[in-house]
Amino acid sequence: MTRRRERGQQPVGTRRAAREFAFRVLFEAERGALPLDAVFTRAEGAMREGDDTSPPLNEEALTFARQLVDGLSQHRADVDATLKRTIRGWDFEQMAQTDLNVLRLATYELLYTPEPHPPVIESAVRIARKFGGEESGRFVNGVLGGLSRSLGKDSRAAEDRAGE
Numbered sequence: 731m732t733r734r735r736e737r738g739q740q741p742v743g744t745r746r747a748a749r750e751f752a753f754r755v756l757f758e759a760e761r762g763a764l765p766l767d768a769v770f771t772r773a774e775g776a777m778r779e780g781d782d783t784s785p786p787l788n789e790e791a792l793t794f795a796r797q798l799v800d801g802l803s804q805h806r807a808d809v810d811a812t813l814k815r816t817i818r819g820w821d822f823e824q825m826a827q828t829d830l831n832v833l834r835l836a837t838y839e840l841l842y843t844p845e846p847h848p849p850v851i852e853s854a855v856r857i858a859r860k861f862g863g864e865e866s867g868r869f870v871n872g873v874l875g876g877l878s879r880s881l882g883k884d885s886r887a888a889e890d891r892a893g894e
Contacts, residue, residue, distance in 0.1 A: 741785075741786040741787055741788035741791075742785040742786065742787055742788065742791060743787070743788040743790050743791045744791060745791070745794060745845075745849070745853065746853045746856065746857075747784075747785055747787055747791055748787060748791040748792070748794040748795040748798070749795070749798065749835060749853045749854070749857060750784065750853075750857055750860075751773070751777070751784055751787055751791075751792075751795040752795045752798040752799050752802075752835055753831055753832060753835055753857050753861070754773065754783070754784060755769050755770045755773050755795070755799055756799065756802065756831045756834065756835060757827065757828065757831050757861075758773070760827055760831060761827065766799055766802075766803050767799075767803075770795075770796065770799050774792065798835055798838065798839070801838050801842055801843070802834060802835060802838040805838060805841070805842055806834070808841070809834050809837045809838050809841065810822070810834070812837055812841060812877070813830075813833055813834065813837055813873075816837075816873060816876060816877045816880070817833075817873055826862060826863055826866065828858065828861050828862040828863070828866060829858060829862055829863075829866050829869055829870060832854050832857050832858045832861075832862070832866075832870050833854070833870060833873055833874070835854070836850050836851065836853070836854035836870070836874050837874070837877060840874070840877060840878060840881060841881070847874075847878040847881075847882075850874075851871065851874045851875065851878060854870050854871075854874055855867045855870050855871045855874075858870040
């Protein structure tokens with residue numbers, strides 16, 4: 731019996747827990763050069779069986795995690811291109827895989843979902859601090875803050891042009 735079952739922990743339904751689950755899936759897939767879908771299915775099965783590595787997600791949170799993984803998989807090339815334009819002085823090979831994968835998930839959300847930017851950025855920073863190096867939180871915050879500002883300017887300019 732796992733520790734979680736002994737404690738009787740209830741499923742978690744937060745977006746942050748779903749983002750962390752999606753991050754873990756992406757990280758494992760990248761490290762093992764495995765298909766995202768296969769890793770997601772394995773991680774979901776392990777979670778349902780009471781694996782202690784992540785909190786159990788309720789169905790809503792698990793669906794959100796699946797949407798993040800599927801969406802990133804579908805838009806990976808655009809997400810990576812956006813990050814390459816946004817991050818100055820760093821190359822993907824130089825970056826810690828933790829930081830890069832946190833940035834990929836958050837960038838996907840900023841670009842392709844209606845989620846407000848501040849909670850997406852806050853969750854990404856927390857995940858980076860939890861799993862990354864000493865400066866990961868600051869680095870992720872700086873990159874995503876700059877991206878959010880540039881997206882805000884782009885959307886305001888597009889709205890201005892649409893109103894003309």
